[in-house]
Amino acid sequence: MDYFNIYLTGVGGQGIGLLCEVLLRAADNAGLNVKAVDTHGLAQRGGIVVSQIRIGDKVYSPLIPSNEADLVISLERHEALRAMNTALKNSGTLIYYNTVWQPLEVRLGSSNEIDEETINQECLRRNIKLIKVIEADLDNVQMQNIALLANICKYGLVPGINIDNYKQAMDDLMEGKMLEENIKTFDRLRM
Amino acid sequence: MKYLADMLLRQEAFSEIVMGNTAVVRAMIEAGTRVVSSYPGSPTPEIAVAIKTIPREKRPFYFEFSTNEKVATEVAYGAAVNGHLSTVFFKSVGLNVASDTFVQLSYMNITGGMVIVIGDDPGANSSQNEQDNRHYAHMSYTPVLEPASPAEVYIYYKEAARLSRDKQMPVILRLTTHVCHAKEKVHFSEWIEQTADDTPLFDVANGPYIPIAASLVFPMKRKALSRLEEVRKWSETSSVNRVIDNKNSQMGIISMGLPFMSLMDVFEKTDQKPDILKLGVVHPVARKRVADFLKNHKQIMVVEELDNVVEKEIKCIAFEENINVKIFGKTESEDWIGEYTPDKVYEVICKTWPDLLPNKKLEESMPQVPLRQAQMCPGCGHRSAFYAIKKALAATDITVADIGCHTLGFLPPYQTGQLLMCMGASTSMGAGLSLFNTSRKVVAFMGDSTFFHAGLPGIINAVFNSHPITLIVMENGTTAMTGHQDHAASGRNFNEITEAIPIRQVLEGFGVKHIFETDTYKQSMLISMVKEAMQIDGFSVVIAKHPCMLKFTREQRRKKSYVQQQVQINSDKCQNVYECIERFGCPTFTKKSDGRISINKDLCIGDGSCIQTCPRSAVEPLKKA
Numbered sequence: 001m002d003y004f005n006i007y008l009t010g011v012g013g014q015g016i017g018l019l020c021e022v023l024l025r026a027a028d029n030a031g032l033n034v035k036a037v038d039t040h041g042l043a044q045r046g047g048i049v050v051s052q053i054r055i056g057d058k059v060y061s062p063l064i065p066s067n068e069a070d071l072v073i074s075l076e077r078h079e080a081l082r083a084m085n086t087a088l089k090n091s092g093t094l095i096y097y098n099t100v101w102q103p104l105e106v107r108l109g110s111s112n113e114i115d116e117e118t119i120n121q122e123c124l125r126r127n128i129k130l131i132k133v134i135e136a137d138l139d140n141v142q143m144q145n146i147a148l149l150a151n152i153c154k155y156g157l158v159p160g161i162n163i164d165n166y167k168q169a170m171d172d173l174m175e176g177k178m179l180e181e182n183i184k185t186f187d188r189l190r191m
Numbered sequence: 192m193k194y195l196a197d198m199l200l201r202q203e204a205f206s207e208i209v210m211g212n213t214a215v216v217r218a219m220i221e222a223g224t225r226v227v228s229s230y231p232g233s234p235t236p237e238i239a240v241a242i243k244t245i246p247r248e249k250r251p252f253y254f255e256f257s258t259n260e261k262v263a264t265e266v267a268y269g270a271a272v273n274g275h276l277s278t279v280f281f282k283s284v285g286l287n288v289a290s291d292t293f294v295q296l297s298y299m300n301i302t303g304g305m306v307i308v309i310g311d312d313p314g315a316n317s318s319q320n321e322q323d324n325r326h327y328a329h330m331s332y333t334p335v336l337e338p339a340s341p342a343e344v345y346i347y348y349k350e351a352a353r354l355s356r357d358k359q360m361p362v363i364l365r366l367t368t369h370v371c372h373a374k375e376k377v378h379f380s381e382w383i384e385q386t387a388d389d390t391p392l393f394d395v396a397n398g399p400y401i402p403i404a405a406s407l408v409f410p411m412k413r414k415a416l417s418r419l420e421e422v423r424k425w426s427e428t429s430s431v432n433r434v435i436d437n438k439n440s441q442m443g444i445i446s447m448g449l450p451f452m453s454l455m456d457v458f459e460k461t462d463q464k465p466d467i468l469k470l471g472v473v474h475p476v477a478r479k480r481v482a483d484f485l486k487n488h489k490q491i492m493v494v495e496e497l498d499n500v501v502e503k504e505i506k507c508i509a510f511e512e513n514i515n516v517k518i519f520g521k522t523e524s525e526d527w528i529g530e531y532t533p534d535k536v537y538e539v540i541c542k543t544w545p546d547l548l549p550n551k552k553l554e555e556s557m558p559q560v561p562l563r564q565a566q567m568c569p570g571c572g573h574r575s576a577f578y579a580i581k582k583a584l585a586a587t588d589i590t591v592a593d594i595g596c597h598t599l600g601f602l603p604p605y606q607t608g609q610l611l612m613c614m615g616a617s618t619s620m621g622a623g624l625s626l627f628n629t630s631r632k633v634v635a636f637m638g639d640s641t642f643f644h645a646g647l648p649g650i651i652n653a654v655f656n657s658h659p660i661t662l663i664v665m666e667n668g669t670t671a672m673t674g675h676q677d678h679a680a681s682g683r684n685f686n687e688i689t690e691a692i693p694i695r696q697v698l699e700g701f702g703v704k705h706i707f708e709t710d711t712y713k714q715s716m717l718i719s720m721v722k723e724a725m726q727i728d729g730f731s732v733v734i735a736k737h738p739c740m741l742k743f744t745r746e747q748r749r750k751k752s753y754v755q756q757q758v759q760i761n762s763d764k765c766q767n768v769y770e771c772i773e774r775f776g777c778p779t780f781t782k783k784s785d786g787r788i789s790i791n792k793d794l795c796i797g798d799g800s801c802i803q804t805c806p807r808s809a810v811e812p813l814k815k816a
Contacts, residue, residue, distance in 0.1 A: 045567065060452040
């Protein structure tokens, strides 16, 4: 593997920052050369949040060139399709949390909500591996990012990173009850 | 858990993954920086977030958020001429505010040393323009170091601090958005804590410090120019400038900062790679080094983000040194616009050298995705304010926005705020709009942090010159857009509890005769107040306040007693009037495919500001099962 590019996206407030930090530190724990960047203009104001992670010995800019992401991780359905369009390479992998935070245009009726089928069809057309995550019994919405992380681990979506690397990263970043709950959810959902 | 403060204060050498904005704080500590000041603005506020992790009593330097960038610069300067190594940091356009003081700095003997850390914003990610602050450096004879990565941020800051202290001159460390926010593993040196000498060393004999009349100004200017020349001589041999030698005698590229990283990516997979001269000191340019690089190549391309500042200097060097080399730079306006990402750099190279890089496949047609613009948060007091104020306005009235979260009012469904300039400009632009204008009322908006930052002169002017406009101060108790920093009316500064300076008292002190004040959730009250204020023949102010609900909710969630509240739609009462979606516009309201309204439970904070807006009373507090 020369390099592996991960593009994370979602809406401000969904917990992209933590998910990016865990992946970044997990890659480092695994002994991989890694860099990342957060791009969040008006992140906390309902805008799009993007983080990019690049793993490999010969990567320089933290920004991934268009359609050169190997893996897109999205916390929201509209952003999943947007990132597929702009960031994901054909034959790459898309994992998204199947929830919808309607953009204003959709609420005002000037655009249609993106449905699951549109994404399914695009994945077929572009030979993209699709993993759709929805956990009906997840009582805390702030755990949706960890639900995605559990599935990333379960399906081995990032080459070279193992369970211990992820757990160590979580341990570096959290403590107390928050750590306990996140590890519990992570363990439950990665089985 | 790894604590940031422990890392920042670690005595032995170590490596850690950090963002550029964190790396600079460790560099400050190692360099012995004693005074740091700032006004919050993206992309730099995380520098203060890192500082804040260190308890005040353990912090090796003093830090404050000042009321604006000019004040912050003056605080840092004052400390520096008293012998303390100081640093001021702010966003790109912050330098415009600081400029009156900043342009004088190079004339002064800054005995302690002073580093100005600027977060420029190519791509205008969170700024009203993408100004290239290297122009200010030229205008003020100030050297600029420009790192390309967090590791370089750390090294270059220490280099800038050393230069500044040695030569007693200001030095700019120019960061850009995605250098500030990039994260990578950085190797930090050991830190040997020195006991600081706090003796106030200011002495007029170190000066002069009074630039008045040519007899004093000219010698000071001569000194500024000669110090700049000394920096150039140093940069000729410094490792801060370096060459990537790809054994290419034909093609060379001169670049700097993040565009250099893009270049490295673009050429990673090609066989034929140009040599690259990476400039770490972008002002002054290392003349001899550039001349040598030019002489050793037949064609040179300058890959430079934003303006062609270095390109012009390089062409000038080639001309003056009579070097026979073809130099390619910017040709069309798009070359001046946007961030030099790997994609952009690929395009720029292909335009100049079409055969050098492999072709990229053209984009196929992709399904369209609805745009997602930023908007006010659930429960935001500004939403209630705009929803109500819109009802008080006539369609022809002119609304003037200012900088801050409330700027988002210009978007649908409120479309309130039709002009925007910069911090604090709304009242005075409104004053101008009211001249020769008896038919269209003018209403200006301003946030509370902006009020103290640059809003005061415009307000005093409105009183002083009797401008008949209405100013609505959108007070949420914090500097919300940049991450909830305290301001003069918050009752807290960065370090401690402090006496709040109430906005109302300030206005009364200025002699504002007509002041109204209400919580924005009291929407009918706000409507009648705005109507009344607009009828007054004179300057009037409405303070429309409600605490920032993002901050408030975060604080509540940390409490053990916190109980999540939400609203629900009573489907018997809801008749799809869509007031909630089309006019109130809280993102919590979701339109289902059958046209019915539902609540997004991930978003609703149960503030209930929406309940009063539904004409069918269909929005009600969620009853717990």
